[in-house]
Amino acid sequence: MEKKENFVEQITSRDEDFSQWYTDICLKAELSDYSSVKGCMVVRPLGTALWENITKVVDDRLKATGHQNVMMPLLIPERLLLKEAEHVEGFAPEVAWVTAGGDTELSERLAIRPTSEVLFCEHFQKIIHSYRDLPVLYNQWVSVMRWEKTTRPFLRTTEFFWQEGHTCHVDYEDADREALEILDMYVDVCENILAIPVVSGVKSESEKFAGAVKTYTNETLMYDGKALQITTSHHLGDNFGKAFNINYLDKNGDSKFVNTTSWAITTRAIGGMIMVHSDDRGLVLPPRIAPVQVNIVPISQHQEGVLDKAYELKEQLSQDVTVQVDASDKKPGWKFSESEMRGFPIRIEIGPRDIAEQTLVVVRRDTLEKTTIKWDDQLNENIKALLDDIHNNMFNVAKERQDKRTRTATTKEEFAKMIEEGGFVIAPWSGDLAVEEQIKEETGATSRCLSFENVDADLTGVKDLWNGQDAKYLMHWAKAY
């Protein structure tokens, strides 16, 4: 039995069984595979290439704004993790513990980092002394581990990959500026690179990060109407500064605690990308992150000159885009299906007739639209323009769907019905945590964010739909991943 024969099997329809469709895509587009450690995935070459491209995009932006990468240890001594009370309370239930090294029992348990605030803080305490040392803008690219009960590839895995930024600032305002600038950077990456529209805002008290004073978030809707928190940026105030005694002398010689931030984008973004863009033929990759932007499929490739021309075309295109030739032994129809399954934004077919007429058949993955274009000096410019057009179309389709599925509820019953139907539901809330808990129990929805758009909404006379008290926040609610 040869594996390749199973490659382009029919996958489950996303409208029939979204969850199975998602798993099918991950496996059959060869993004990931299962491993023998529960909840940990093997990220295959295509998935890894996607993550490397996200890494490059984010890393370039971080370096351009003065951030520096470091590499912190994988393990955290238990006593270090215990230093910030809220933080440890949030993470302790999901920590993997190392208790032996070789044949020796350890005298103190070591946590595999679920996140590295405490390691950074221990280091910051040693290297920060004066206001001249601030801000410190650090980041690292690593994997972290959280012992999850239910896992799904990319979306929620015991081990996942991320960058975690950790910064120290002279005061609350400067840390807030940083946290917001990073959130904006993530908006840019989501919308202009991943073609995923987001709603930016602030988390409620109960949904914020363990140890944060404020959690900023970018939320987005999946095809099935559930929300995904795709990136977050936390203002940690001086909670960690105090817990780890990170102080500095200000210009007047007074000792102050630093304010810190932390923020992340994770392999979860790949899960979001799949669930926003892909379809029943497989993956649909946003052009600006696709490891292969143009896949050339030769037709009648055994005829003399065809492969040569295909490689000549590759040579020309590779000056401007990432391109490959599929010169494998399979039939063209098979290659088309594979190309669709793997989500390459553009497929170009080139056969004897095209060569004779100096034309190319171009098929875009998002709409599957097929056109014949001239192979001339303008080709590279035309292909680049088409990639931009695909990006814009993918973003617009997602944005229109998200806007259409963002509705405002005016009664409790309407709210429940809208949540059931899927999408974001905007509803006024008093801020009462009991209401939030009740909504979760009754409808399965959680508060996603108070969007920046609604921060200054006039709520005069508006009441919380559940307890009738004065509304303070016009929140986005949804069922979420």
Add this chain to the structure above:
Amino acid sequence: MEKKENFVEQITSRDEDFSQWYTDICLKAELSDYSSVKGCMVVRPLGTALWENITKVVDDRLKATGHQNVMMPLLIPERLLLKEAEHVEGFAPEVAWVTAGGDTELSERLAIRPTSEVLFCEHFQKIIHSYRDLPVLYNQWVSVMRWEKTTRPFLRTTEFFWQEGHTCHVDYEDADREALEILDMYVDVCENILAIPVVSGVKSESEKFAGAVKTYTNETLMYDGKALQITTSHHLGDNFGKAFNINYLDKNGDSKFVNTTSWAITTRAIGGMIMVHSDDRGLVLPPRIAPVQVNIVPISQHQEGVLDKAYELKEQLSQDVTVQVDASDKKPGWKFSESEMRGFPIRIEIGPRDIAEQTLVVVRRDTLEKTTIKWDDQLNENIKALLDDIHNNMFNVAKERQDKRTRTATTKEEFAKMIEEGGFVIAPWSGDLAVEEQIKEETGATSRCLSFENVDADLTGVKDLWNGQDAKYLMHWAKAY
């Protein structure tokens, strides 16, 4: 107390106390710091930037030769690790064990990967079916963990960073070709990028990797005369293929086991770089890997126009080299010392007089030679040529030292004396493992490799210096890190 005031303290002389000198460099050049987990280091921005540059250099070469990156899980179930007998015997004593997830005791212990052969093999077994699937050329960039008793930054740490390549091949010969091509790639990186001369060859039976049939190695001498194994490439034969049942159908429809290889370059290379090139003023970075190749120090920077000119110079140079302006508040002399401590290959001083005369003062880090050059259209070419010259000089200095300290012993007594004096000692060996053990006990030396140069040496009539038996191998021996 402000940290910066301690920055350029005198460091220990490398001729007086090499070990302390090394530690001083790591800490004071701000390459690394200690963490609260014994043996795990914090890699600071300069150390991380070095590792990122090594990553880029090696990753580009791997991708150009058809290798693909993947990301395997951090953890290995105990039963998986037990599958290849020699392998587990080699690694079990130094494995960190995870025994609890959250509040739950695990039913099976999980090892933090000391290396990932078994994870790759489990995956290979699933994805390889036909000769058409071969070769599979995979690699990953991760950290691994080995519970070491004595650790030193970069050289030997409990957690270290590396790439680990894992490949599958149709037969022994193709795997051997791969293992050797990778070794050559490492030679290229060591010599042409890190300016470190190496001796390439094969390890003895006792020194080879746990589970390998053959271990190829690149060995190099440190300034103190001890050897460092800087990169290795292992031919694993079909040991893992059989243990993990990785078989495929060949062209005739017969079932065969794959042959596999694995190979790595690690953060240890940074340790080697320090110990080969640096001096009593601090780090000396090889130009092709230096995160900052040119450090511009403005003189009288508060005088009008000086900083503007320094940034104009940066702008011009940055088209061809990586360059920064040190515009901090410190005095120039202080900046010079910092620049030397951090090992930037070229320092350019620019002050009012230089600006008036359109000249620049250029100081190279390797020789500390100072020259005045014209700031004209030829500047970038001249600076690039100077960087090449620095690279060549650093390589030549290291090569001459290594050649001078590579000697051939003709008696047991001479061998012991030469080992005591440091450097490589070439001596004929029968291959008797008892002799190897005896040499280690008596002199502290280990067999480093049978160099490719000496593989075909005529050993007619030559005897093992210790047991008088016929010599089979003309080995390199040395005390080693």
